[in-house]
Amino acid sequence: MDWNFATLYKSLYEIVWRTPRASLTRVQEWLVDFMRLAVVLMRDLTKGQLNLRAMGLVYTTLLALVPLLAISFSVLKAFGVYNQIEPILLGFLEPLGEQGVKITSNVMGFINNINVGVLGSVGLALLLYTAVSLVQKVEEAFNYIWHVDRARSFGERFSRYLSALLVGPLLVFSAMGITAAVASLGVVRDAMEIEAIGWVALRVGRLALYALVIAAFAFFYSFIPNTKVRLVPAVVGALVGGFAWQTGGWAFAQFAASSTRYAAIYSSFAIVILFMLWLYLSWLILLIGASVSFYVQHPEYLVRKGGEPRLSNRMRERVALTMMSMIGRNHLDGNAPWSTAALAHALHMPSSAINELLVALQSANILATTSDEPPGWLPARDLGEVSANELLETVRTAGEAQYLNTQALPVCEPVGQVLDRYDDAA
Numbered sequence: 564m565d566w567n568f569a570t571l572y573k574s575l576y577e578i579v580w581r582t583p584r585a586s587l588t589r590v591q592e593w594l595v596d597f598m599r600l601a602v603v604l605m606r607d608l609t610k611g612q613l614n615l616r617a618m619g620l621v622y623t624t625l626l627a628l629v630p631l632l633a634i635s636f637s638v639l640k641a642f643g644v645y646n647q648i649e650p651i652l653l654g655f656l657e658p659l660g661e662q663g664v665k666i667t668s669n670v671m672g673f674i675n676n677i678n679v680g681v682l683g684s685v686g687l688a689l690l691l692y693t694a695v696s697l698v699q700k701v702e703e704a705f706n707y708i709w710h711v712d713r714a715r716s717f718g719e720r721f722s723r724y725l726s727a728l729l730v731g732p733l734l735v736f737s738a739m740g741i742t743a744a745v746a747s748l749g750v751v752r753d754a755m756e757i758e759a760i761g762w763v764a765l766r767v768g769r770l771a772l773y774a775l776v777i778a779a780f781a782f783f784y785s786f787i788p789n790t791k792v793r794l795v796p797a798v799v800g801a802l803v804g805g806f807a808w809q810t811g812g813w814a815f816a817q818f819a820a821s822s823t824r825y826a827a828i829y830s831s832f833a834i835v836i837l838f839m840l841w842l843y844l845s846w847l848i849l850l851i852g853a854s855v856s857f858y859v860q861h862p863e864y865l866v867r868k869g870g871e872p873r874l875s876n877r878m879r880e881r882v883a884l885t886m887m888s889m890i891g892r893n894h895l896d897g898n899a900p901w902s903t904a905a906l907a908h909a910l911h912m913p914s915s916a917i918n919e920l921l922v923a924l925q926s927a928n929i930l931a932t933t934s935d936e937p938p939g940w941l942p943a944r945d946l947g948e949v950s951a952n953e954l955l956e957t958v959r960t961a962g963e964a965q966y967l968n969t970q971a972l973p974v975c976e977p978v979g980q981v982l983d984r985y986d987d988a989a
Contacts, residue, residue: 580867599865600858607854616704617847620697624842627697629670656841657816666838705788708853710864710915715789777805783849784856791904791937796860804852811844863913874916876959882910883920883958884951890930891946900939923961929954 579598587595607613649671656663699720706714714720781801785792858865874882889909890901903921907914921940924930931943942949974982 596862596865599862600855603858603865604851604854608851612707613847613850613854616707617843617850620700620704620846621839621842623697623700624846625839627693630691630693631697656838657812665834701783702787702789704850705784705853706790708850709788709790709792709857710913711789713789773805773809776808777801780804780808780849780852784853788853792856793860796856799859800852800854800856803855804848807848807851808845811848815841815844861907861914863907863911874912879920879958880955882912882917883924883954885910886917886920886940887924887929887949887954890940891942894942895946900933900935900941902937902939904937906940919961920958923957924954926961927953927957929957 579595579602582595649667653663653667656666702715702720706712777798778801781797784797784800784804785794886901886906889906893899893901901909903914903918906921907917910917921930925932925943928943929949931941932938933941
């Protein structure tokens with residue numbers, strides 16, 4: 564058989580996108596999902612908003628870096644562990660080489676020179692707002708990746724942001740201080756001088772660094788999106804993001820070491836450019852890991868075309884009838900209400916596609932939601948009072964605005980007669 568690139572591409576396309584999942588074994592299903600994930604991630608990178616979100620976070624980071632570190636510095640100073648900020652910043656900027664040392668020195672100089680008493684109430688409020696805006700932008704980026712259009716309440720945002728800005732740095736730097744104290748013990752130093760133990764400790768230390776980065780990424784993926792993220796998807800995304808970040812740091816360090824010609828071209832601006840590039844790469848890797856977590860938890864979004872999948876009219880009617888049957892049966896059997904995510908998983912459909920139908924049925928007083936988080940779906944009326952025709956009519960007319968309805972549409976008499984006969988038959 565004459566194999567060429569076009570034939571190979573067509574064969575892979577058929578395998579990846581058109582093979583029925585029911586005909587696949589578990590291993591084959593994992594391989595197909597992996598290939599779909601690789602294709603979808605590449606599409607999101609080239610045509611999606613991941614690049615734009617990463618660029619926006621770079622801008623916000625430049626504005627919020629000093630205020631954010633100043634707040635952490637103030638909290639840590641009260642507990643006597645503020646000296647740990649500089650080593651952490653040096654570690655983050657290590658891929659920049661000597662430029663990272665200069666940036667760290669400048670940033671620490673800014674922090675040490677900040678006098679909160681001189682700022683006043685307005686200046687302090689602006690300082691806090693600038694720091695909080697970074698966390699808010701990160702949450703917006705994660706919510707976009709997770710297709711969440713519902714923001715957290717003000718009280719929940721305040722509590723989460725406050726813990727992230729105040730409690731988070733305290734726990735991290737305290738853990739580092741305890742680790743440094745243990746490492747400075749005489750018994751530990753004597754044990755490290757033994758060659759075998761020192762070799763093992765060095766390897767374990769490197770693995771521990773990867774583990775800490777992966778744990779931090781998993782925390783971000785579970786904590787920031789305004790939706791329930793399961794542990795396994797968060798860990799899978801953290802593994803991808805953590806290894807990519809560590810590997811990207813090594814590659815960027817090689818690039819920064821060989822970028823002397825850029826310093827000759829950009830002069831003193833070369834430091835700022837390298838810093839912005841490293842920030843962009845770091846945010847992009849973090850967002851890629853979040854995308855992996857999302858697709859692992861919601862494989863129904865691994866589709867050939869980008870954007871929100873939309874249902875045809877026939878599919879909308881069938882999905883609405885199926886969901887109403889599932890919700891009604893669950894209610895009559897006394898089981899826990901279906902959530903939107905559970906319905907989407909059971910029907911193998913994107914939650915955004917079925918949520919539109921659920922909202923339409925809720926507006927027609929056919930369904931109601933519980934006060935749980937996430938909310939569950941219950942019948943709003945006696946199931947015997949809801950006819951199949953009312954359900955289908957609700958789905959058919961969903962989205963008709965005041966000036967975009969059948970009454971405002973001029974039709975000729977033959978067309979009107981056909982539509983009337985169709986409605987009467989239904």
